Amino acid sequence: MSEQSPLELAEGDPFGPHNLPYGVFSTPDRPADRRVGVRIGDHVLDAGAAAHALGSPYAALLAKPSLNPLLAAGRTAWRDVRRALTAWVTVPAHRPVVEPLLHPLSDVELHLPYEVADYVDFYASEHHATNVGQIFRPDGAALTPNWKHLPIGYHGRSGTIVVSGTEVPRPQGQRKAPTDPAPVFGPSVKLDIEAEVGFVVGTPSELGSRVGLNGFDDHVFGLFLLNDWSARDIQAWEYVPLGPFLGKSFATSVSAWVTPLEALAAARVSPPARDFPLLPYLDDSAEEVPGGFDLRITVSINGTVVAEPPFASMYWTAAQQLAHMTVNGASLRTGDVYGSGTVSGPERDQRGSLLELTWNGTEPLELPTGKRAFLEDGDEVTLTAWAPGAHGVRVGLGEVRGRITPPR
Structure with a gap:
């Protein structure tokens, strides 16, 4: 009996041909050779090698050690490459070429899939902002007076964005409790998570121009899970008046896989009703494509599920965030x-941070590994998620x- 093909997936596999997220990988025999890969089931396809073997006009874009050339190629290229990949993994005639280019996920190393330019973080959940x-x-x-009139955000540190699996040393810095006479220096004692969704820009824009709400799908390539680690005690002492700095900049973990927006067409949903009229550049009431995404996130600490935040409840959409981010002429x-x-x-079980889940440490979580107000050294945090696709898949x-290690 012949061995089953890796392309013959179980029905309903969440990483089937309807998904095809992009990443960058290397193999033990060629550890320095980073390649663009596409996930199919529990394998990764060497996309560049497949494109070359099958004569794709986009072979040069896919034969790079980063997704950036593909990101920069624009929406037409994104669509064409996705259609070709779908055919390569579904048309039986392509199997003799494609199957030898599939690598088990357990055998490869995954890398940060793109070169990060700038990094901006927003504050878009009304439930989170209200709890805080x-x-x-x-x-x-x-809520502050501006919260329902604009998506509040801050610029983060792009150089400390790390790929999933990277260990996170506990940050050190100044902290001062309200009753302390003076600040002290040392490791953070209120190390936290922030369960988020990230978006990566493909097509750039010119300095001085603006990207409207309807430009979101033209400029944003895809989305991924993101954990914006936060040292709450360092943040509380430093953030007035200019906002987050060292309490956030030590590490931000992102998934090794980027899901293209096209794979999430069935998950587009309308955002919650707005309480105040929005200024025209943020008013999405007449947009044909809903701006929200129905993503179901699960947060686990040391293997125990502690929260299941729903992304569909976000007050501000990614399209509104992009429009606000560029309305002053800032380029992408x-x-x-x-x-x-x-x-x-x-x-309560939908809160995406320990700050909320434990109400700033006053209501610790009961875990099999012990009580947790905030993260301890050795704790491992995992974010997973899924979205509804076409036909119920x-x-x-x-x-x-990411796992917390002692401070260095």
Whole structure:
């Protein structure tokens, strides 16, 4: 009996031909040779080698050690390459060429799939912002006056974006509790997670121009899971008046896989109803394609599920964030990454940070590995997610995993 082909997947496999996320990988026999890969089931296809063997006009784009050339090629190229890849993994006549170019995921090393240009992080969940406001301003308004008029964000540090699986040393810095007479220096004692969704820009824009809401699909290549690690004690002492800095910049973990927007067409949903009229550049009420995405995220610590945040509940959409990010004329560059901000839902088990889940440490989580107010050294955090696809098939998003190590 002949061995089953890796292309013969179980029905409903979340990484079937309807998905085809992109990544960059290397193999043990060629560790320095990074190649663009496409995930199919529990294998990765050497996309550049397949394109060359099958005579694709896009072979040069796929034969690079990074996704950036493909990202920069624009939406027409993205569509054409995806159609070709779909045919390569589904048409039986291509199997003699494609099957030898498939590598088991367990045998490859995955790398950061793109060269990061700039990094911006937003604050787009009303539930998260309300919880944080209630924690830190219990006697005042939970939301700041500007929150429902614009997507609040800050510029992060692109050089410390790391791929899933990279260990995260506990950051050190200044911290000062409200009752302390003076700040002290040392390791963060309130190390936290932020379950987010990231977006990567493909097509750049010119300095001085603006990207409207309808330009989102032309400029953004795809999305992925993102964990924006946060040192809450360092952040609390430093952030007034200019915002997050060392409490955020030490590490941001991203998935090794980027899911193209086209694979998520069935997951597009309308955002929650808005409470205030929006200025025209943010008003998406007449947009033909809904701006939200129905992504179901799971957060686990040391293998125990602690939260399931729903991305569909996000007040501000990725298209609105992109429009706001460029409304002042700021240019986009290929490889720009922006994060959604912490994803939290209305229920306690839908909160995307330990700050909320433990109410700033006052209500610790009960885990098999012990109580947790915030992360301890050795803790491993994993984010996974899926989205509804056509005909009821799930679209899997690549996981984000990171383990906390002692400070260096």
